[in-house]
Structure formats: C-alpha cells, structure tokens
Amino acid sequence: MSGASASKSLGPSAYIVLGLVKLFGPGTSYDLKRWADGSVGYFWSFPRSQLYAEPQRLVALGLLDDQQEQTGRRRRVYRLTPAGQAILTDWLGQPAGFPELRDLGLLKLFFSTQQDGARIRQLATEQLALHQARLTEYERLRAPGMPSAAHPLGMGLLYERATLAFWDEVLAGTADPT
Amino acid sequence: MSGASASKSLGPSAYIVLGLVKLFGPGTSYDLKRWADGSVGYFWSFPRSQLYAEPQRLVALGLLDDQQEQTGRRRRVYRLTPAGQAILTDWLGQPAGFPELRDLGLLKLFFSTQQDGARIRQLATEQLALHQARLTEYERLRAPGMPSAAHPLGMGLLYERATLAFWDEVLAGTADPT
DNA sequence: TACGGCATGTAATCGGTTACATGATTTA
DNA sequence: TAAATCATGTAACCGATTACATGCCGTA
Numbered sequence: 001m002s003g004a005s006a007s008k009s010l011g012p013s014a015y016i017v018l019g020l021v022k023l024f025g026p027g028t029s030y031d032l033k034r035w036a037d038g039s040v041g042y043f044w045s046f047p048r049s050q051l052y053a054e055p056q057r058l059v060a061l062g063l064l065d066d067q068q069e070q071t072g073r074r075r076r077v078y079r080l081t082p083a084g085q086a087i088l089t090d091w092l093g094q095p096a097g098f099p100e101l102r103d104l105g106l107l108k109l110f111f112s113t114q115q116d117g118a119r120i121r122q123l124a125t126e127q128l129a130l131h132q133a134r135l136t137e138y139e140r141l142r143a144p145g146m147p148s149a150a151h152p153l154g155m156g157l158l159y160e161r162a163t164l165a166f167w168d169e170v171l172a173g174t175a176d177p178t
Numbered sequence: 179m180s181g182a183s184a185s186k187s188l189g190p191s192a193y194i195v196l197g198l199v200k201l202f203g204p205g206t207s208y209d210l211k212r213w214a215d216g217s218v219g220y221f222w223s224f225p226r227s228q229l230y231a232e233p234q235r236l237v238a239l240g241l242l243d244d245q246q247e248q249t250g251r252r253r254r255v256y257r258l259t260p261a262g263q264a265i266l267t268d269w270l271g272q273p274a275g276f277p278e279l280r281d282l283g284l285l286k287l288f289f290s291t292q293q294d295g296a297r298i299r300q301l302a303t304e305q306l307a308l309h310q311a312r313l314t315e316y317e318r319l320r321a322p323g324m325p326s327a328a329h330p331l332g333m334g335l336l337y338e339r340a341t342l343a344f345w346d347e348v349l350a351g352t353a354d355p356t
Numbered sequence: 357t358a359c360g361g362c363a364t365g366t367a368a369t370c371g372g373t374t375a376c377a378t379g380a381t382t383t384a
Numbered sequence: 385t386a387a388a389t390c391a392t393g394t395a396a397c398c399g400a401t402t403a404c405a406t407g408c409c410g411t412a
Contacts, residue, residue: 011399012282019289030363040288043279047401052365054399075364092290093297095304096283098312101221101337103277104190106330108270110218111197119271126273134276152284154347158340159279166333189371208391225373230393232371253392 010087013046017054018063018080018088026079029055042156063087109170117174124171128164135160188265191224195232196241196258196266204257207233220316220334241265287348295352302349306342313338 020035021027027035032051055078058064063084066076080088105127112120138156198213199205205213210229233256236242241262244254258266283305290298316334 012280012285013399015289016285019285023289028363029365033363040285043281043284045278049365049402050400057399088289092286092294093300096281096286096301098308099279099281099283099341100223101277101279101333102190103221103274103333105274105277106221106333107190107194107197107218108274110330111193111201111266112270116270122271123274130276152288155279155281155284155341155344158344159337162336162340163277163333166336169332191371206391207393211391227374227393228372235371 012044013050013054014058014063015088015091016040016044017051017058017078018084021064021078021080022085022088026077028075028077030075032078040152043152058084105167120174121171124167124174127167128171131160131163131167135164190222191228191232192236192241193266193269194218194222195229195236195256196262199242199256199258200263200266204255206253206255208253210256218330221330236262283345298352299349302345302352305345306349309338309341309345313342 016036017032020032020040024031024035029052032055033048036046036051055064055066055076059066059078063081064078065081066078068074068076105123108123109120112123135157138153138160141153142157194214195210198210198218202209202213207230210233211226214229233242233244233254237244237256239261241259242256243259244256246252246254283301286301287298290301313335316331316338319331320335
C-alpha cells in the first residue's frame with residue numbers, strides 16, 4: 001500500500017483546498033479565500049471560516065503541513081505534502097459522478113402555480129438580471145490567453161446563456177395578459 | 179405582525195418539504211421521498227433520512243401538523259398548516275439569489291494540468307455518458323401534457339445540452355495526439 | 357497616534373450524512 | 385410460512401454556517 005492515509009474519503013472541500021494549494025502554491029487561509037473567489041468560487045462556494053478549519057484537518061491527516069510565521073501575524077502557511085499530492089492525484093483519476101444544480105429560483109418556479117403569474121414574472125426578471133451580470137463578468141474574464149472553451153469558464157459561459165434563454169422563455173410564457 | 183413564527187429563516191430543505199406537501203397534498207415521509215425523486219430530486223438531492231427529520235422540525239414550529247395512524251404501521255401523515263402555507267408563500271415571493279453548479283467534474287478539470295491529457299479524456303468521456311443518459315431521461319419525461327419549456331424540466335434539457343457540448347469540446351481540445 | 361479597513365482566527369450551533377435497526381406486506 | 389422487498393424510523397457523527405472576537409497595517 002502507498003503512504004497516504006486512506007481515512008474515509010474526504011469531502012469535496014478537502015480536495016478543493018488541496019487542489020488550490022497545488023495550483024497556486026503554498027499559502028495562508030486568506031490566500032485560499034482569494035484564490036477560491038477568483039476561480040472555483042463561481043460554481044462552488046463555502047464560507048470563509050471553512051478555509052481555516054479544513055486545512056487544519058488536512059494537517060492532522062498529514063496531507064498538508066503548516067509553518068507558522070515567527071514574526072508579525074504568526075499566520076500559518078500551508079504546503080502540500082507528498083501524501084497530499086498523492087491523494088489528490090488519486091482523486092482526480094476517479095469518476096466524478098453527476099453534478100447538482102442547486103438553484104432556489106428553479107425550486108420556487110416549481111412550487112408556484114398558475115395563479116402566481118405576477119410572482120413568476122418578478123422571479124424571472126430578477127434571475128435574468130443576475131445571470132446577465134454574471135455572463136458579463138465571465139466574458140470579461142475570458143479576455144487573457146484563455147485559448148479554448150475547454151475550461152470551466154467555458155462551461156460557465158454556456159450555462160449562463162442557457163439560463164438566460166430559459167428565464168426569457170418563462171417570462172414569455174407568462175406574458176402580462178393585459 | 180402575522181401569525182407565522184418567524185424563527186430564523188429556514189433552510190432550503192424545509193421549504194422543499196413544505197412545497198412538496200403543498201403541491202402533492204398530505205403524505206408520509208416515504209411519500210415525500212417518492213415525490214422528490216420524481217421532481218426536485220433531479221437538481222437538489224438529499225438523503226432519505228432528512229425527509230424524516232425535517233418534517234418533525236416543521237411540526238415543532240407549527241408549520242406542519244402530523245397525524246399518526248392508529249392501525250398498522252402507525253406512520254405519520256404530514257399536512258400543511260395555515261402558518262406553513264403562509265411562510266411558504268412568503269418565501270416564494272422573496273428573491274432567490276444565485277444558483278450553484280456543484281460539479282465535481284468541473285473541479286477535477288480545473289485542478290488538472292496539461293500533463294493529465296489521458297485523465298482528462300477519461301473524465302470527459304465519463305461525463306458525456308452520464309449527461310447523455312440524463313438527457314434521454316428528461317426527453318422521456320417531457321412526453322405528457324407539458325406545454326411550454328417554461329418549467330424546471332425545460333432548464334434541465336437546456337442544461338444537459340450545454341453540458342454535452344462542453345465536454346465534447348473538452349474532448350476535442352485534448353484530442354489523442356497520435 | 358488614532359482610525360478604518362484588511363486580515364485572522366475560534367466557538368457554538370445546526371443541518372446533513374452515514375450507519376444502524378426493525379416492522380409490514382407481498383409473493384413464492 | 386419463509387423469503388424478499390418495501391417502508392419506516394433513530395442515533396451518532398461530522399461538516400458547514402453563523403457569530404463572535406481580535407490583531408495588524410497603512411494612512412491621515
């Protein structure tokens with residue numbers, strides 16, 4: 001068997017932390033937060049405090065090591081260990097399963113009835129604004145060397161366009177019957 | 179102030195339970211499970227046991243009432259109270275915020291590097307199969323009276339098509355360099 | 357040197373997940 | 385009436401969210 005402690009398969013946030021450290025290099029919890037906000041945070045969010053708790057769990061498991069500064073803030077810098085590298089690589093090779101589209105707007109639409117026409121129009125309008133803004137943001141992000149659409153950002157673009165089309169349709173379907 | 183106990187704003191699963199009972203009528207936890215599996219479960223999943231725990235919380239808050247059968251299994255049938263109805267309606271009228279696309283496949287793609295070509299192809303192939311199957315299922319579901327695309331299922335169809343296009347692109351972008 | 361905002365952390369709570377455990381109904 | 389499956393529930397654990405609390409740093 002390899003050196004990595006098998007534990008009982010970590011949660012997704014553990015792998016997010018490991019992955020961020022692998023991609024961006026060693027860093028503090030605050031660094032993790034900023035990295036996440038600019039990347040995976042767009043489609044997988046969690047509160048800041050988890051980026052303090054999770055690395056400590058990973059240190060206890062030997063998947064990260066931390067080095068506490070002796071000066072100033074004495075903050076902890078996390079670094080990937082060989083075991084952490086190994087377990088991350090292993091995870092990357094396993095099947096990913098089906099994604100989940102946690103969308104409160106869709107839930108509300110589903111639970112609304114015919115009578116709720118006005119409410120549905122309001123919901124659709126609000127969602128259109130949100131997704132339009134997000135799409136604009138993605139298009140701005142695409143600027144640099146980003147070669148192909150074969151990057152999570154590409155999925156973001158496709159998803160936002162599909163969502164806009166959907167809520168447009170909803171709005172058209174409940175056209176104000178004046 | 180109105181009669182509904184304000185508590186501290188319930189979690190999404192609470193509203194899912196309330197909404198299901200509103201849509202499908204009174205039922206047991208097992209009924210909830212089946213209803214969810216055939217509808218919201220496609221884009222918002224949770225384990226079965228939560229459909230036992232959550233209704234009991236809601237009973238304690240006065241948003242559902244339960245009636246335990248006296249015969250046979252003595253199971254609990256949950257029914258919406260006026261307060262539950264009120265709090266659900268209120269929730270439906272509030273803005274929904276931004277959805278989250280919790281997709282482990284995208285995460286793995288994001289954390290993979292150039293060297294991982296083979297692994298990425300494998301991931302894309304697997305995702306294509308999953309989403310193809312799901313799309314087929316949605317198309318089968320669409321059969322009945324379903325009039326417009328302005329229904330969560332419509333979003334499901336758009337999403338699956340976008341996702342298939344995306345992973346196709348990924349696969350093309352890492353074309354086996356033989 | 358005081359203030360505002362940036363940065364960093366901990367504690368307590370609560371929801372969600374896994375695992376366990378059993379009862380009722382149907383069918384062979 | 386035994387076996388298989390459907391149905392129902394509880395308990396314990398752990399991750400995730402909220403709230404609290406404070407320290408460092410640049411700048412006015």
